[in-house]
Amino acid sequence: MCDTCGCGQEGNPVKISRPGETDHHHDHPHDHDHDHSHDHDHTHDHTHGHHHDHDDHVHGTTQRLIKLEEDILGKNNLLASRNSGYFEAKGIVALNLMSSPGSGKTTLLERTIQALEGKRKVAVIEGDQQTLNDAERIDRTGAPVVQVNTGNGCHLDAEMIRQALKTLEPEEGSILFIENVGNLVCPSLFELGERNRIVIISVTEGEDKPVKYPTMFQHADVCIINKTDLLPYVDFDVTKAISYAQSVNPALTFMELSAKTGEGVEDWIQWILDLQ
């Protein structure tokens, strides 16, 4: 019996592989019966081939079990990898920026675009449920931009990006910033074909955001802590926020900055310039 996971069986090495996710193959040194991980017991090989039960079954029909093991997000992932192929072919680096509403994505983009002027070509896809406000802000910087309004949708998906690209036609070799819909949950599930994911939290939020919304932080490459100009006025503990985030994703790169004053932004700009 394995004490660590309490799964009650030990024996031959078992190969645990996740169907539909080909990038994870794990050979394990000890055996686990992981049926305990389902909340109700049932066998996976139902033999319902010719099951004649007059209560729930019409005569003249037969039941058949179709095994699928199909990834529900498979279609989005496929479109995302097409987007990613498109980016690669055109030498475009796509960055997916995600945060709660109001953490400062658009403000950071405005400053970033200024800072990259003359150094990199840029293009922007703005995602919001409604309004053209953010696209208009970006437009004022002179950068090419399209807005995706998702209506009730709380995230961008790969198809929306594909459509936006047709309109935007970003130049070869440019940095494509994708500002996702302000939401710390949904966007993390939908790959867009981006090179990197950037999650932004601001010091006016709780430092426990990373543990409250682990999925977002788990999939990010960079975590930006924004609005550091407000640190003297709030209780936000930067060290604590970082250690929370690291507990979810030890590989995260952190940057502390103020998109408003520009303090600390140079590290972010350097990180972008080092891409490609």
Next chain:
Amino acid sequence: MHELSIAISIVDIASRQAEAASAMSVSRVELDIGTMSGIEYESLKFALSVAVKDSILEGTEFRINRVEPLCECLSCTHLFIPNGLFGQCPECGEKNTSLIRGKELQIKSLLVEQKE
């Protein structure tokens, strides 16, 4: 509510399969949904009830298997159930671990009714 997008994908995939099998109806769809997949089970159930409208899946039973998380230590390959969040390896203390179960978002199977 991303659960609605997920529910719509489920209905799309399952309807396509049912059609391919010339099914008259679908009695059950079995799903594996990891507790770390970012899906709220109650929201998903509700979203499914909305997404099935006017599809072959109206009246279908959705069996949702909750898949609990399992971590593998990237240093000593020990397998363990993460304590709350992704944790540290209880054997060697390594923080670099990979979640090998618990993120499932998968349609396992369809039970369809066909003409005899």
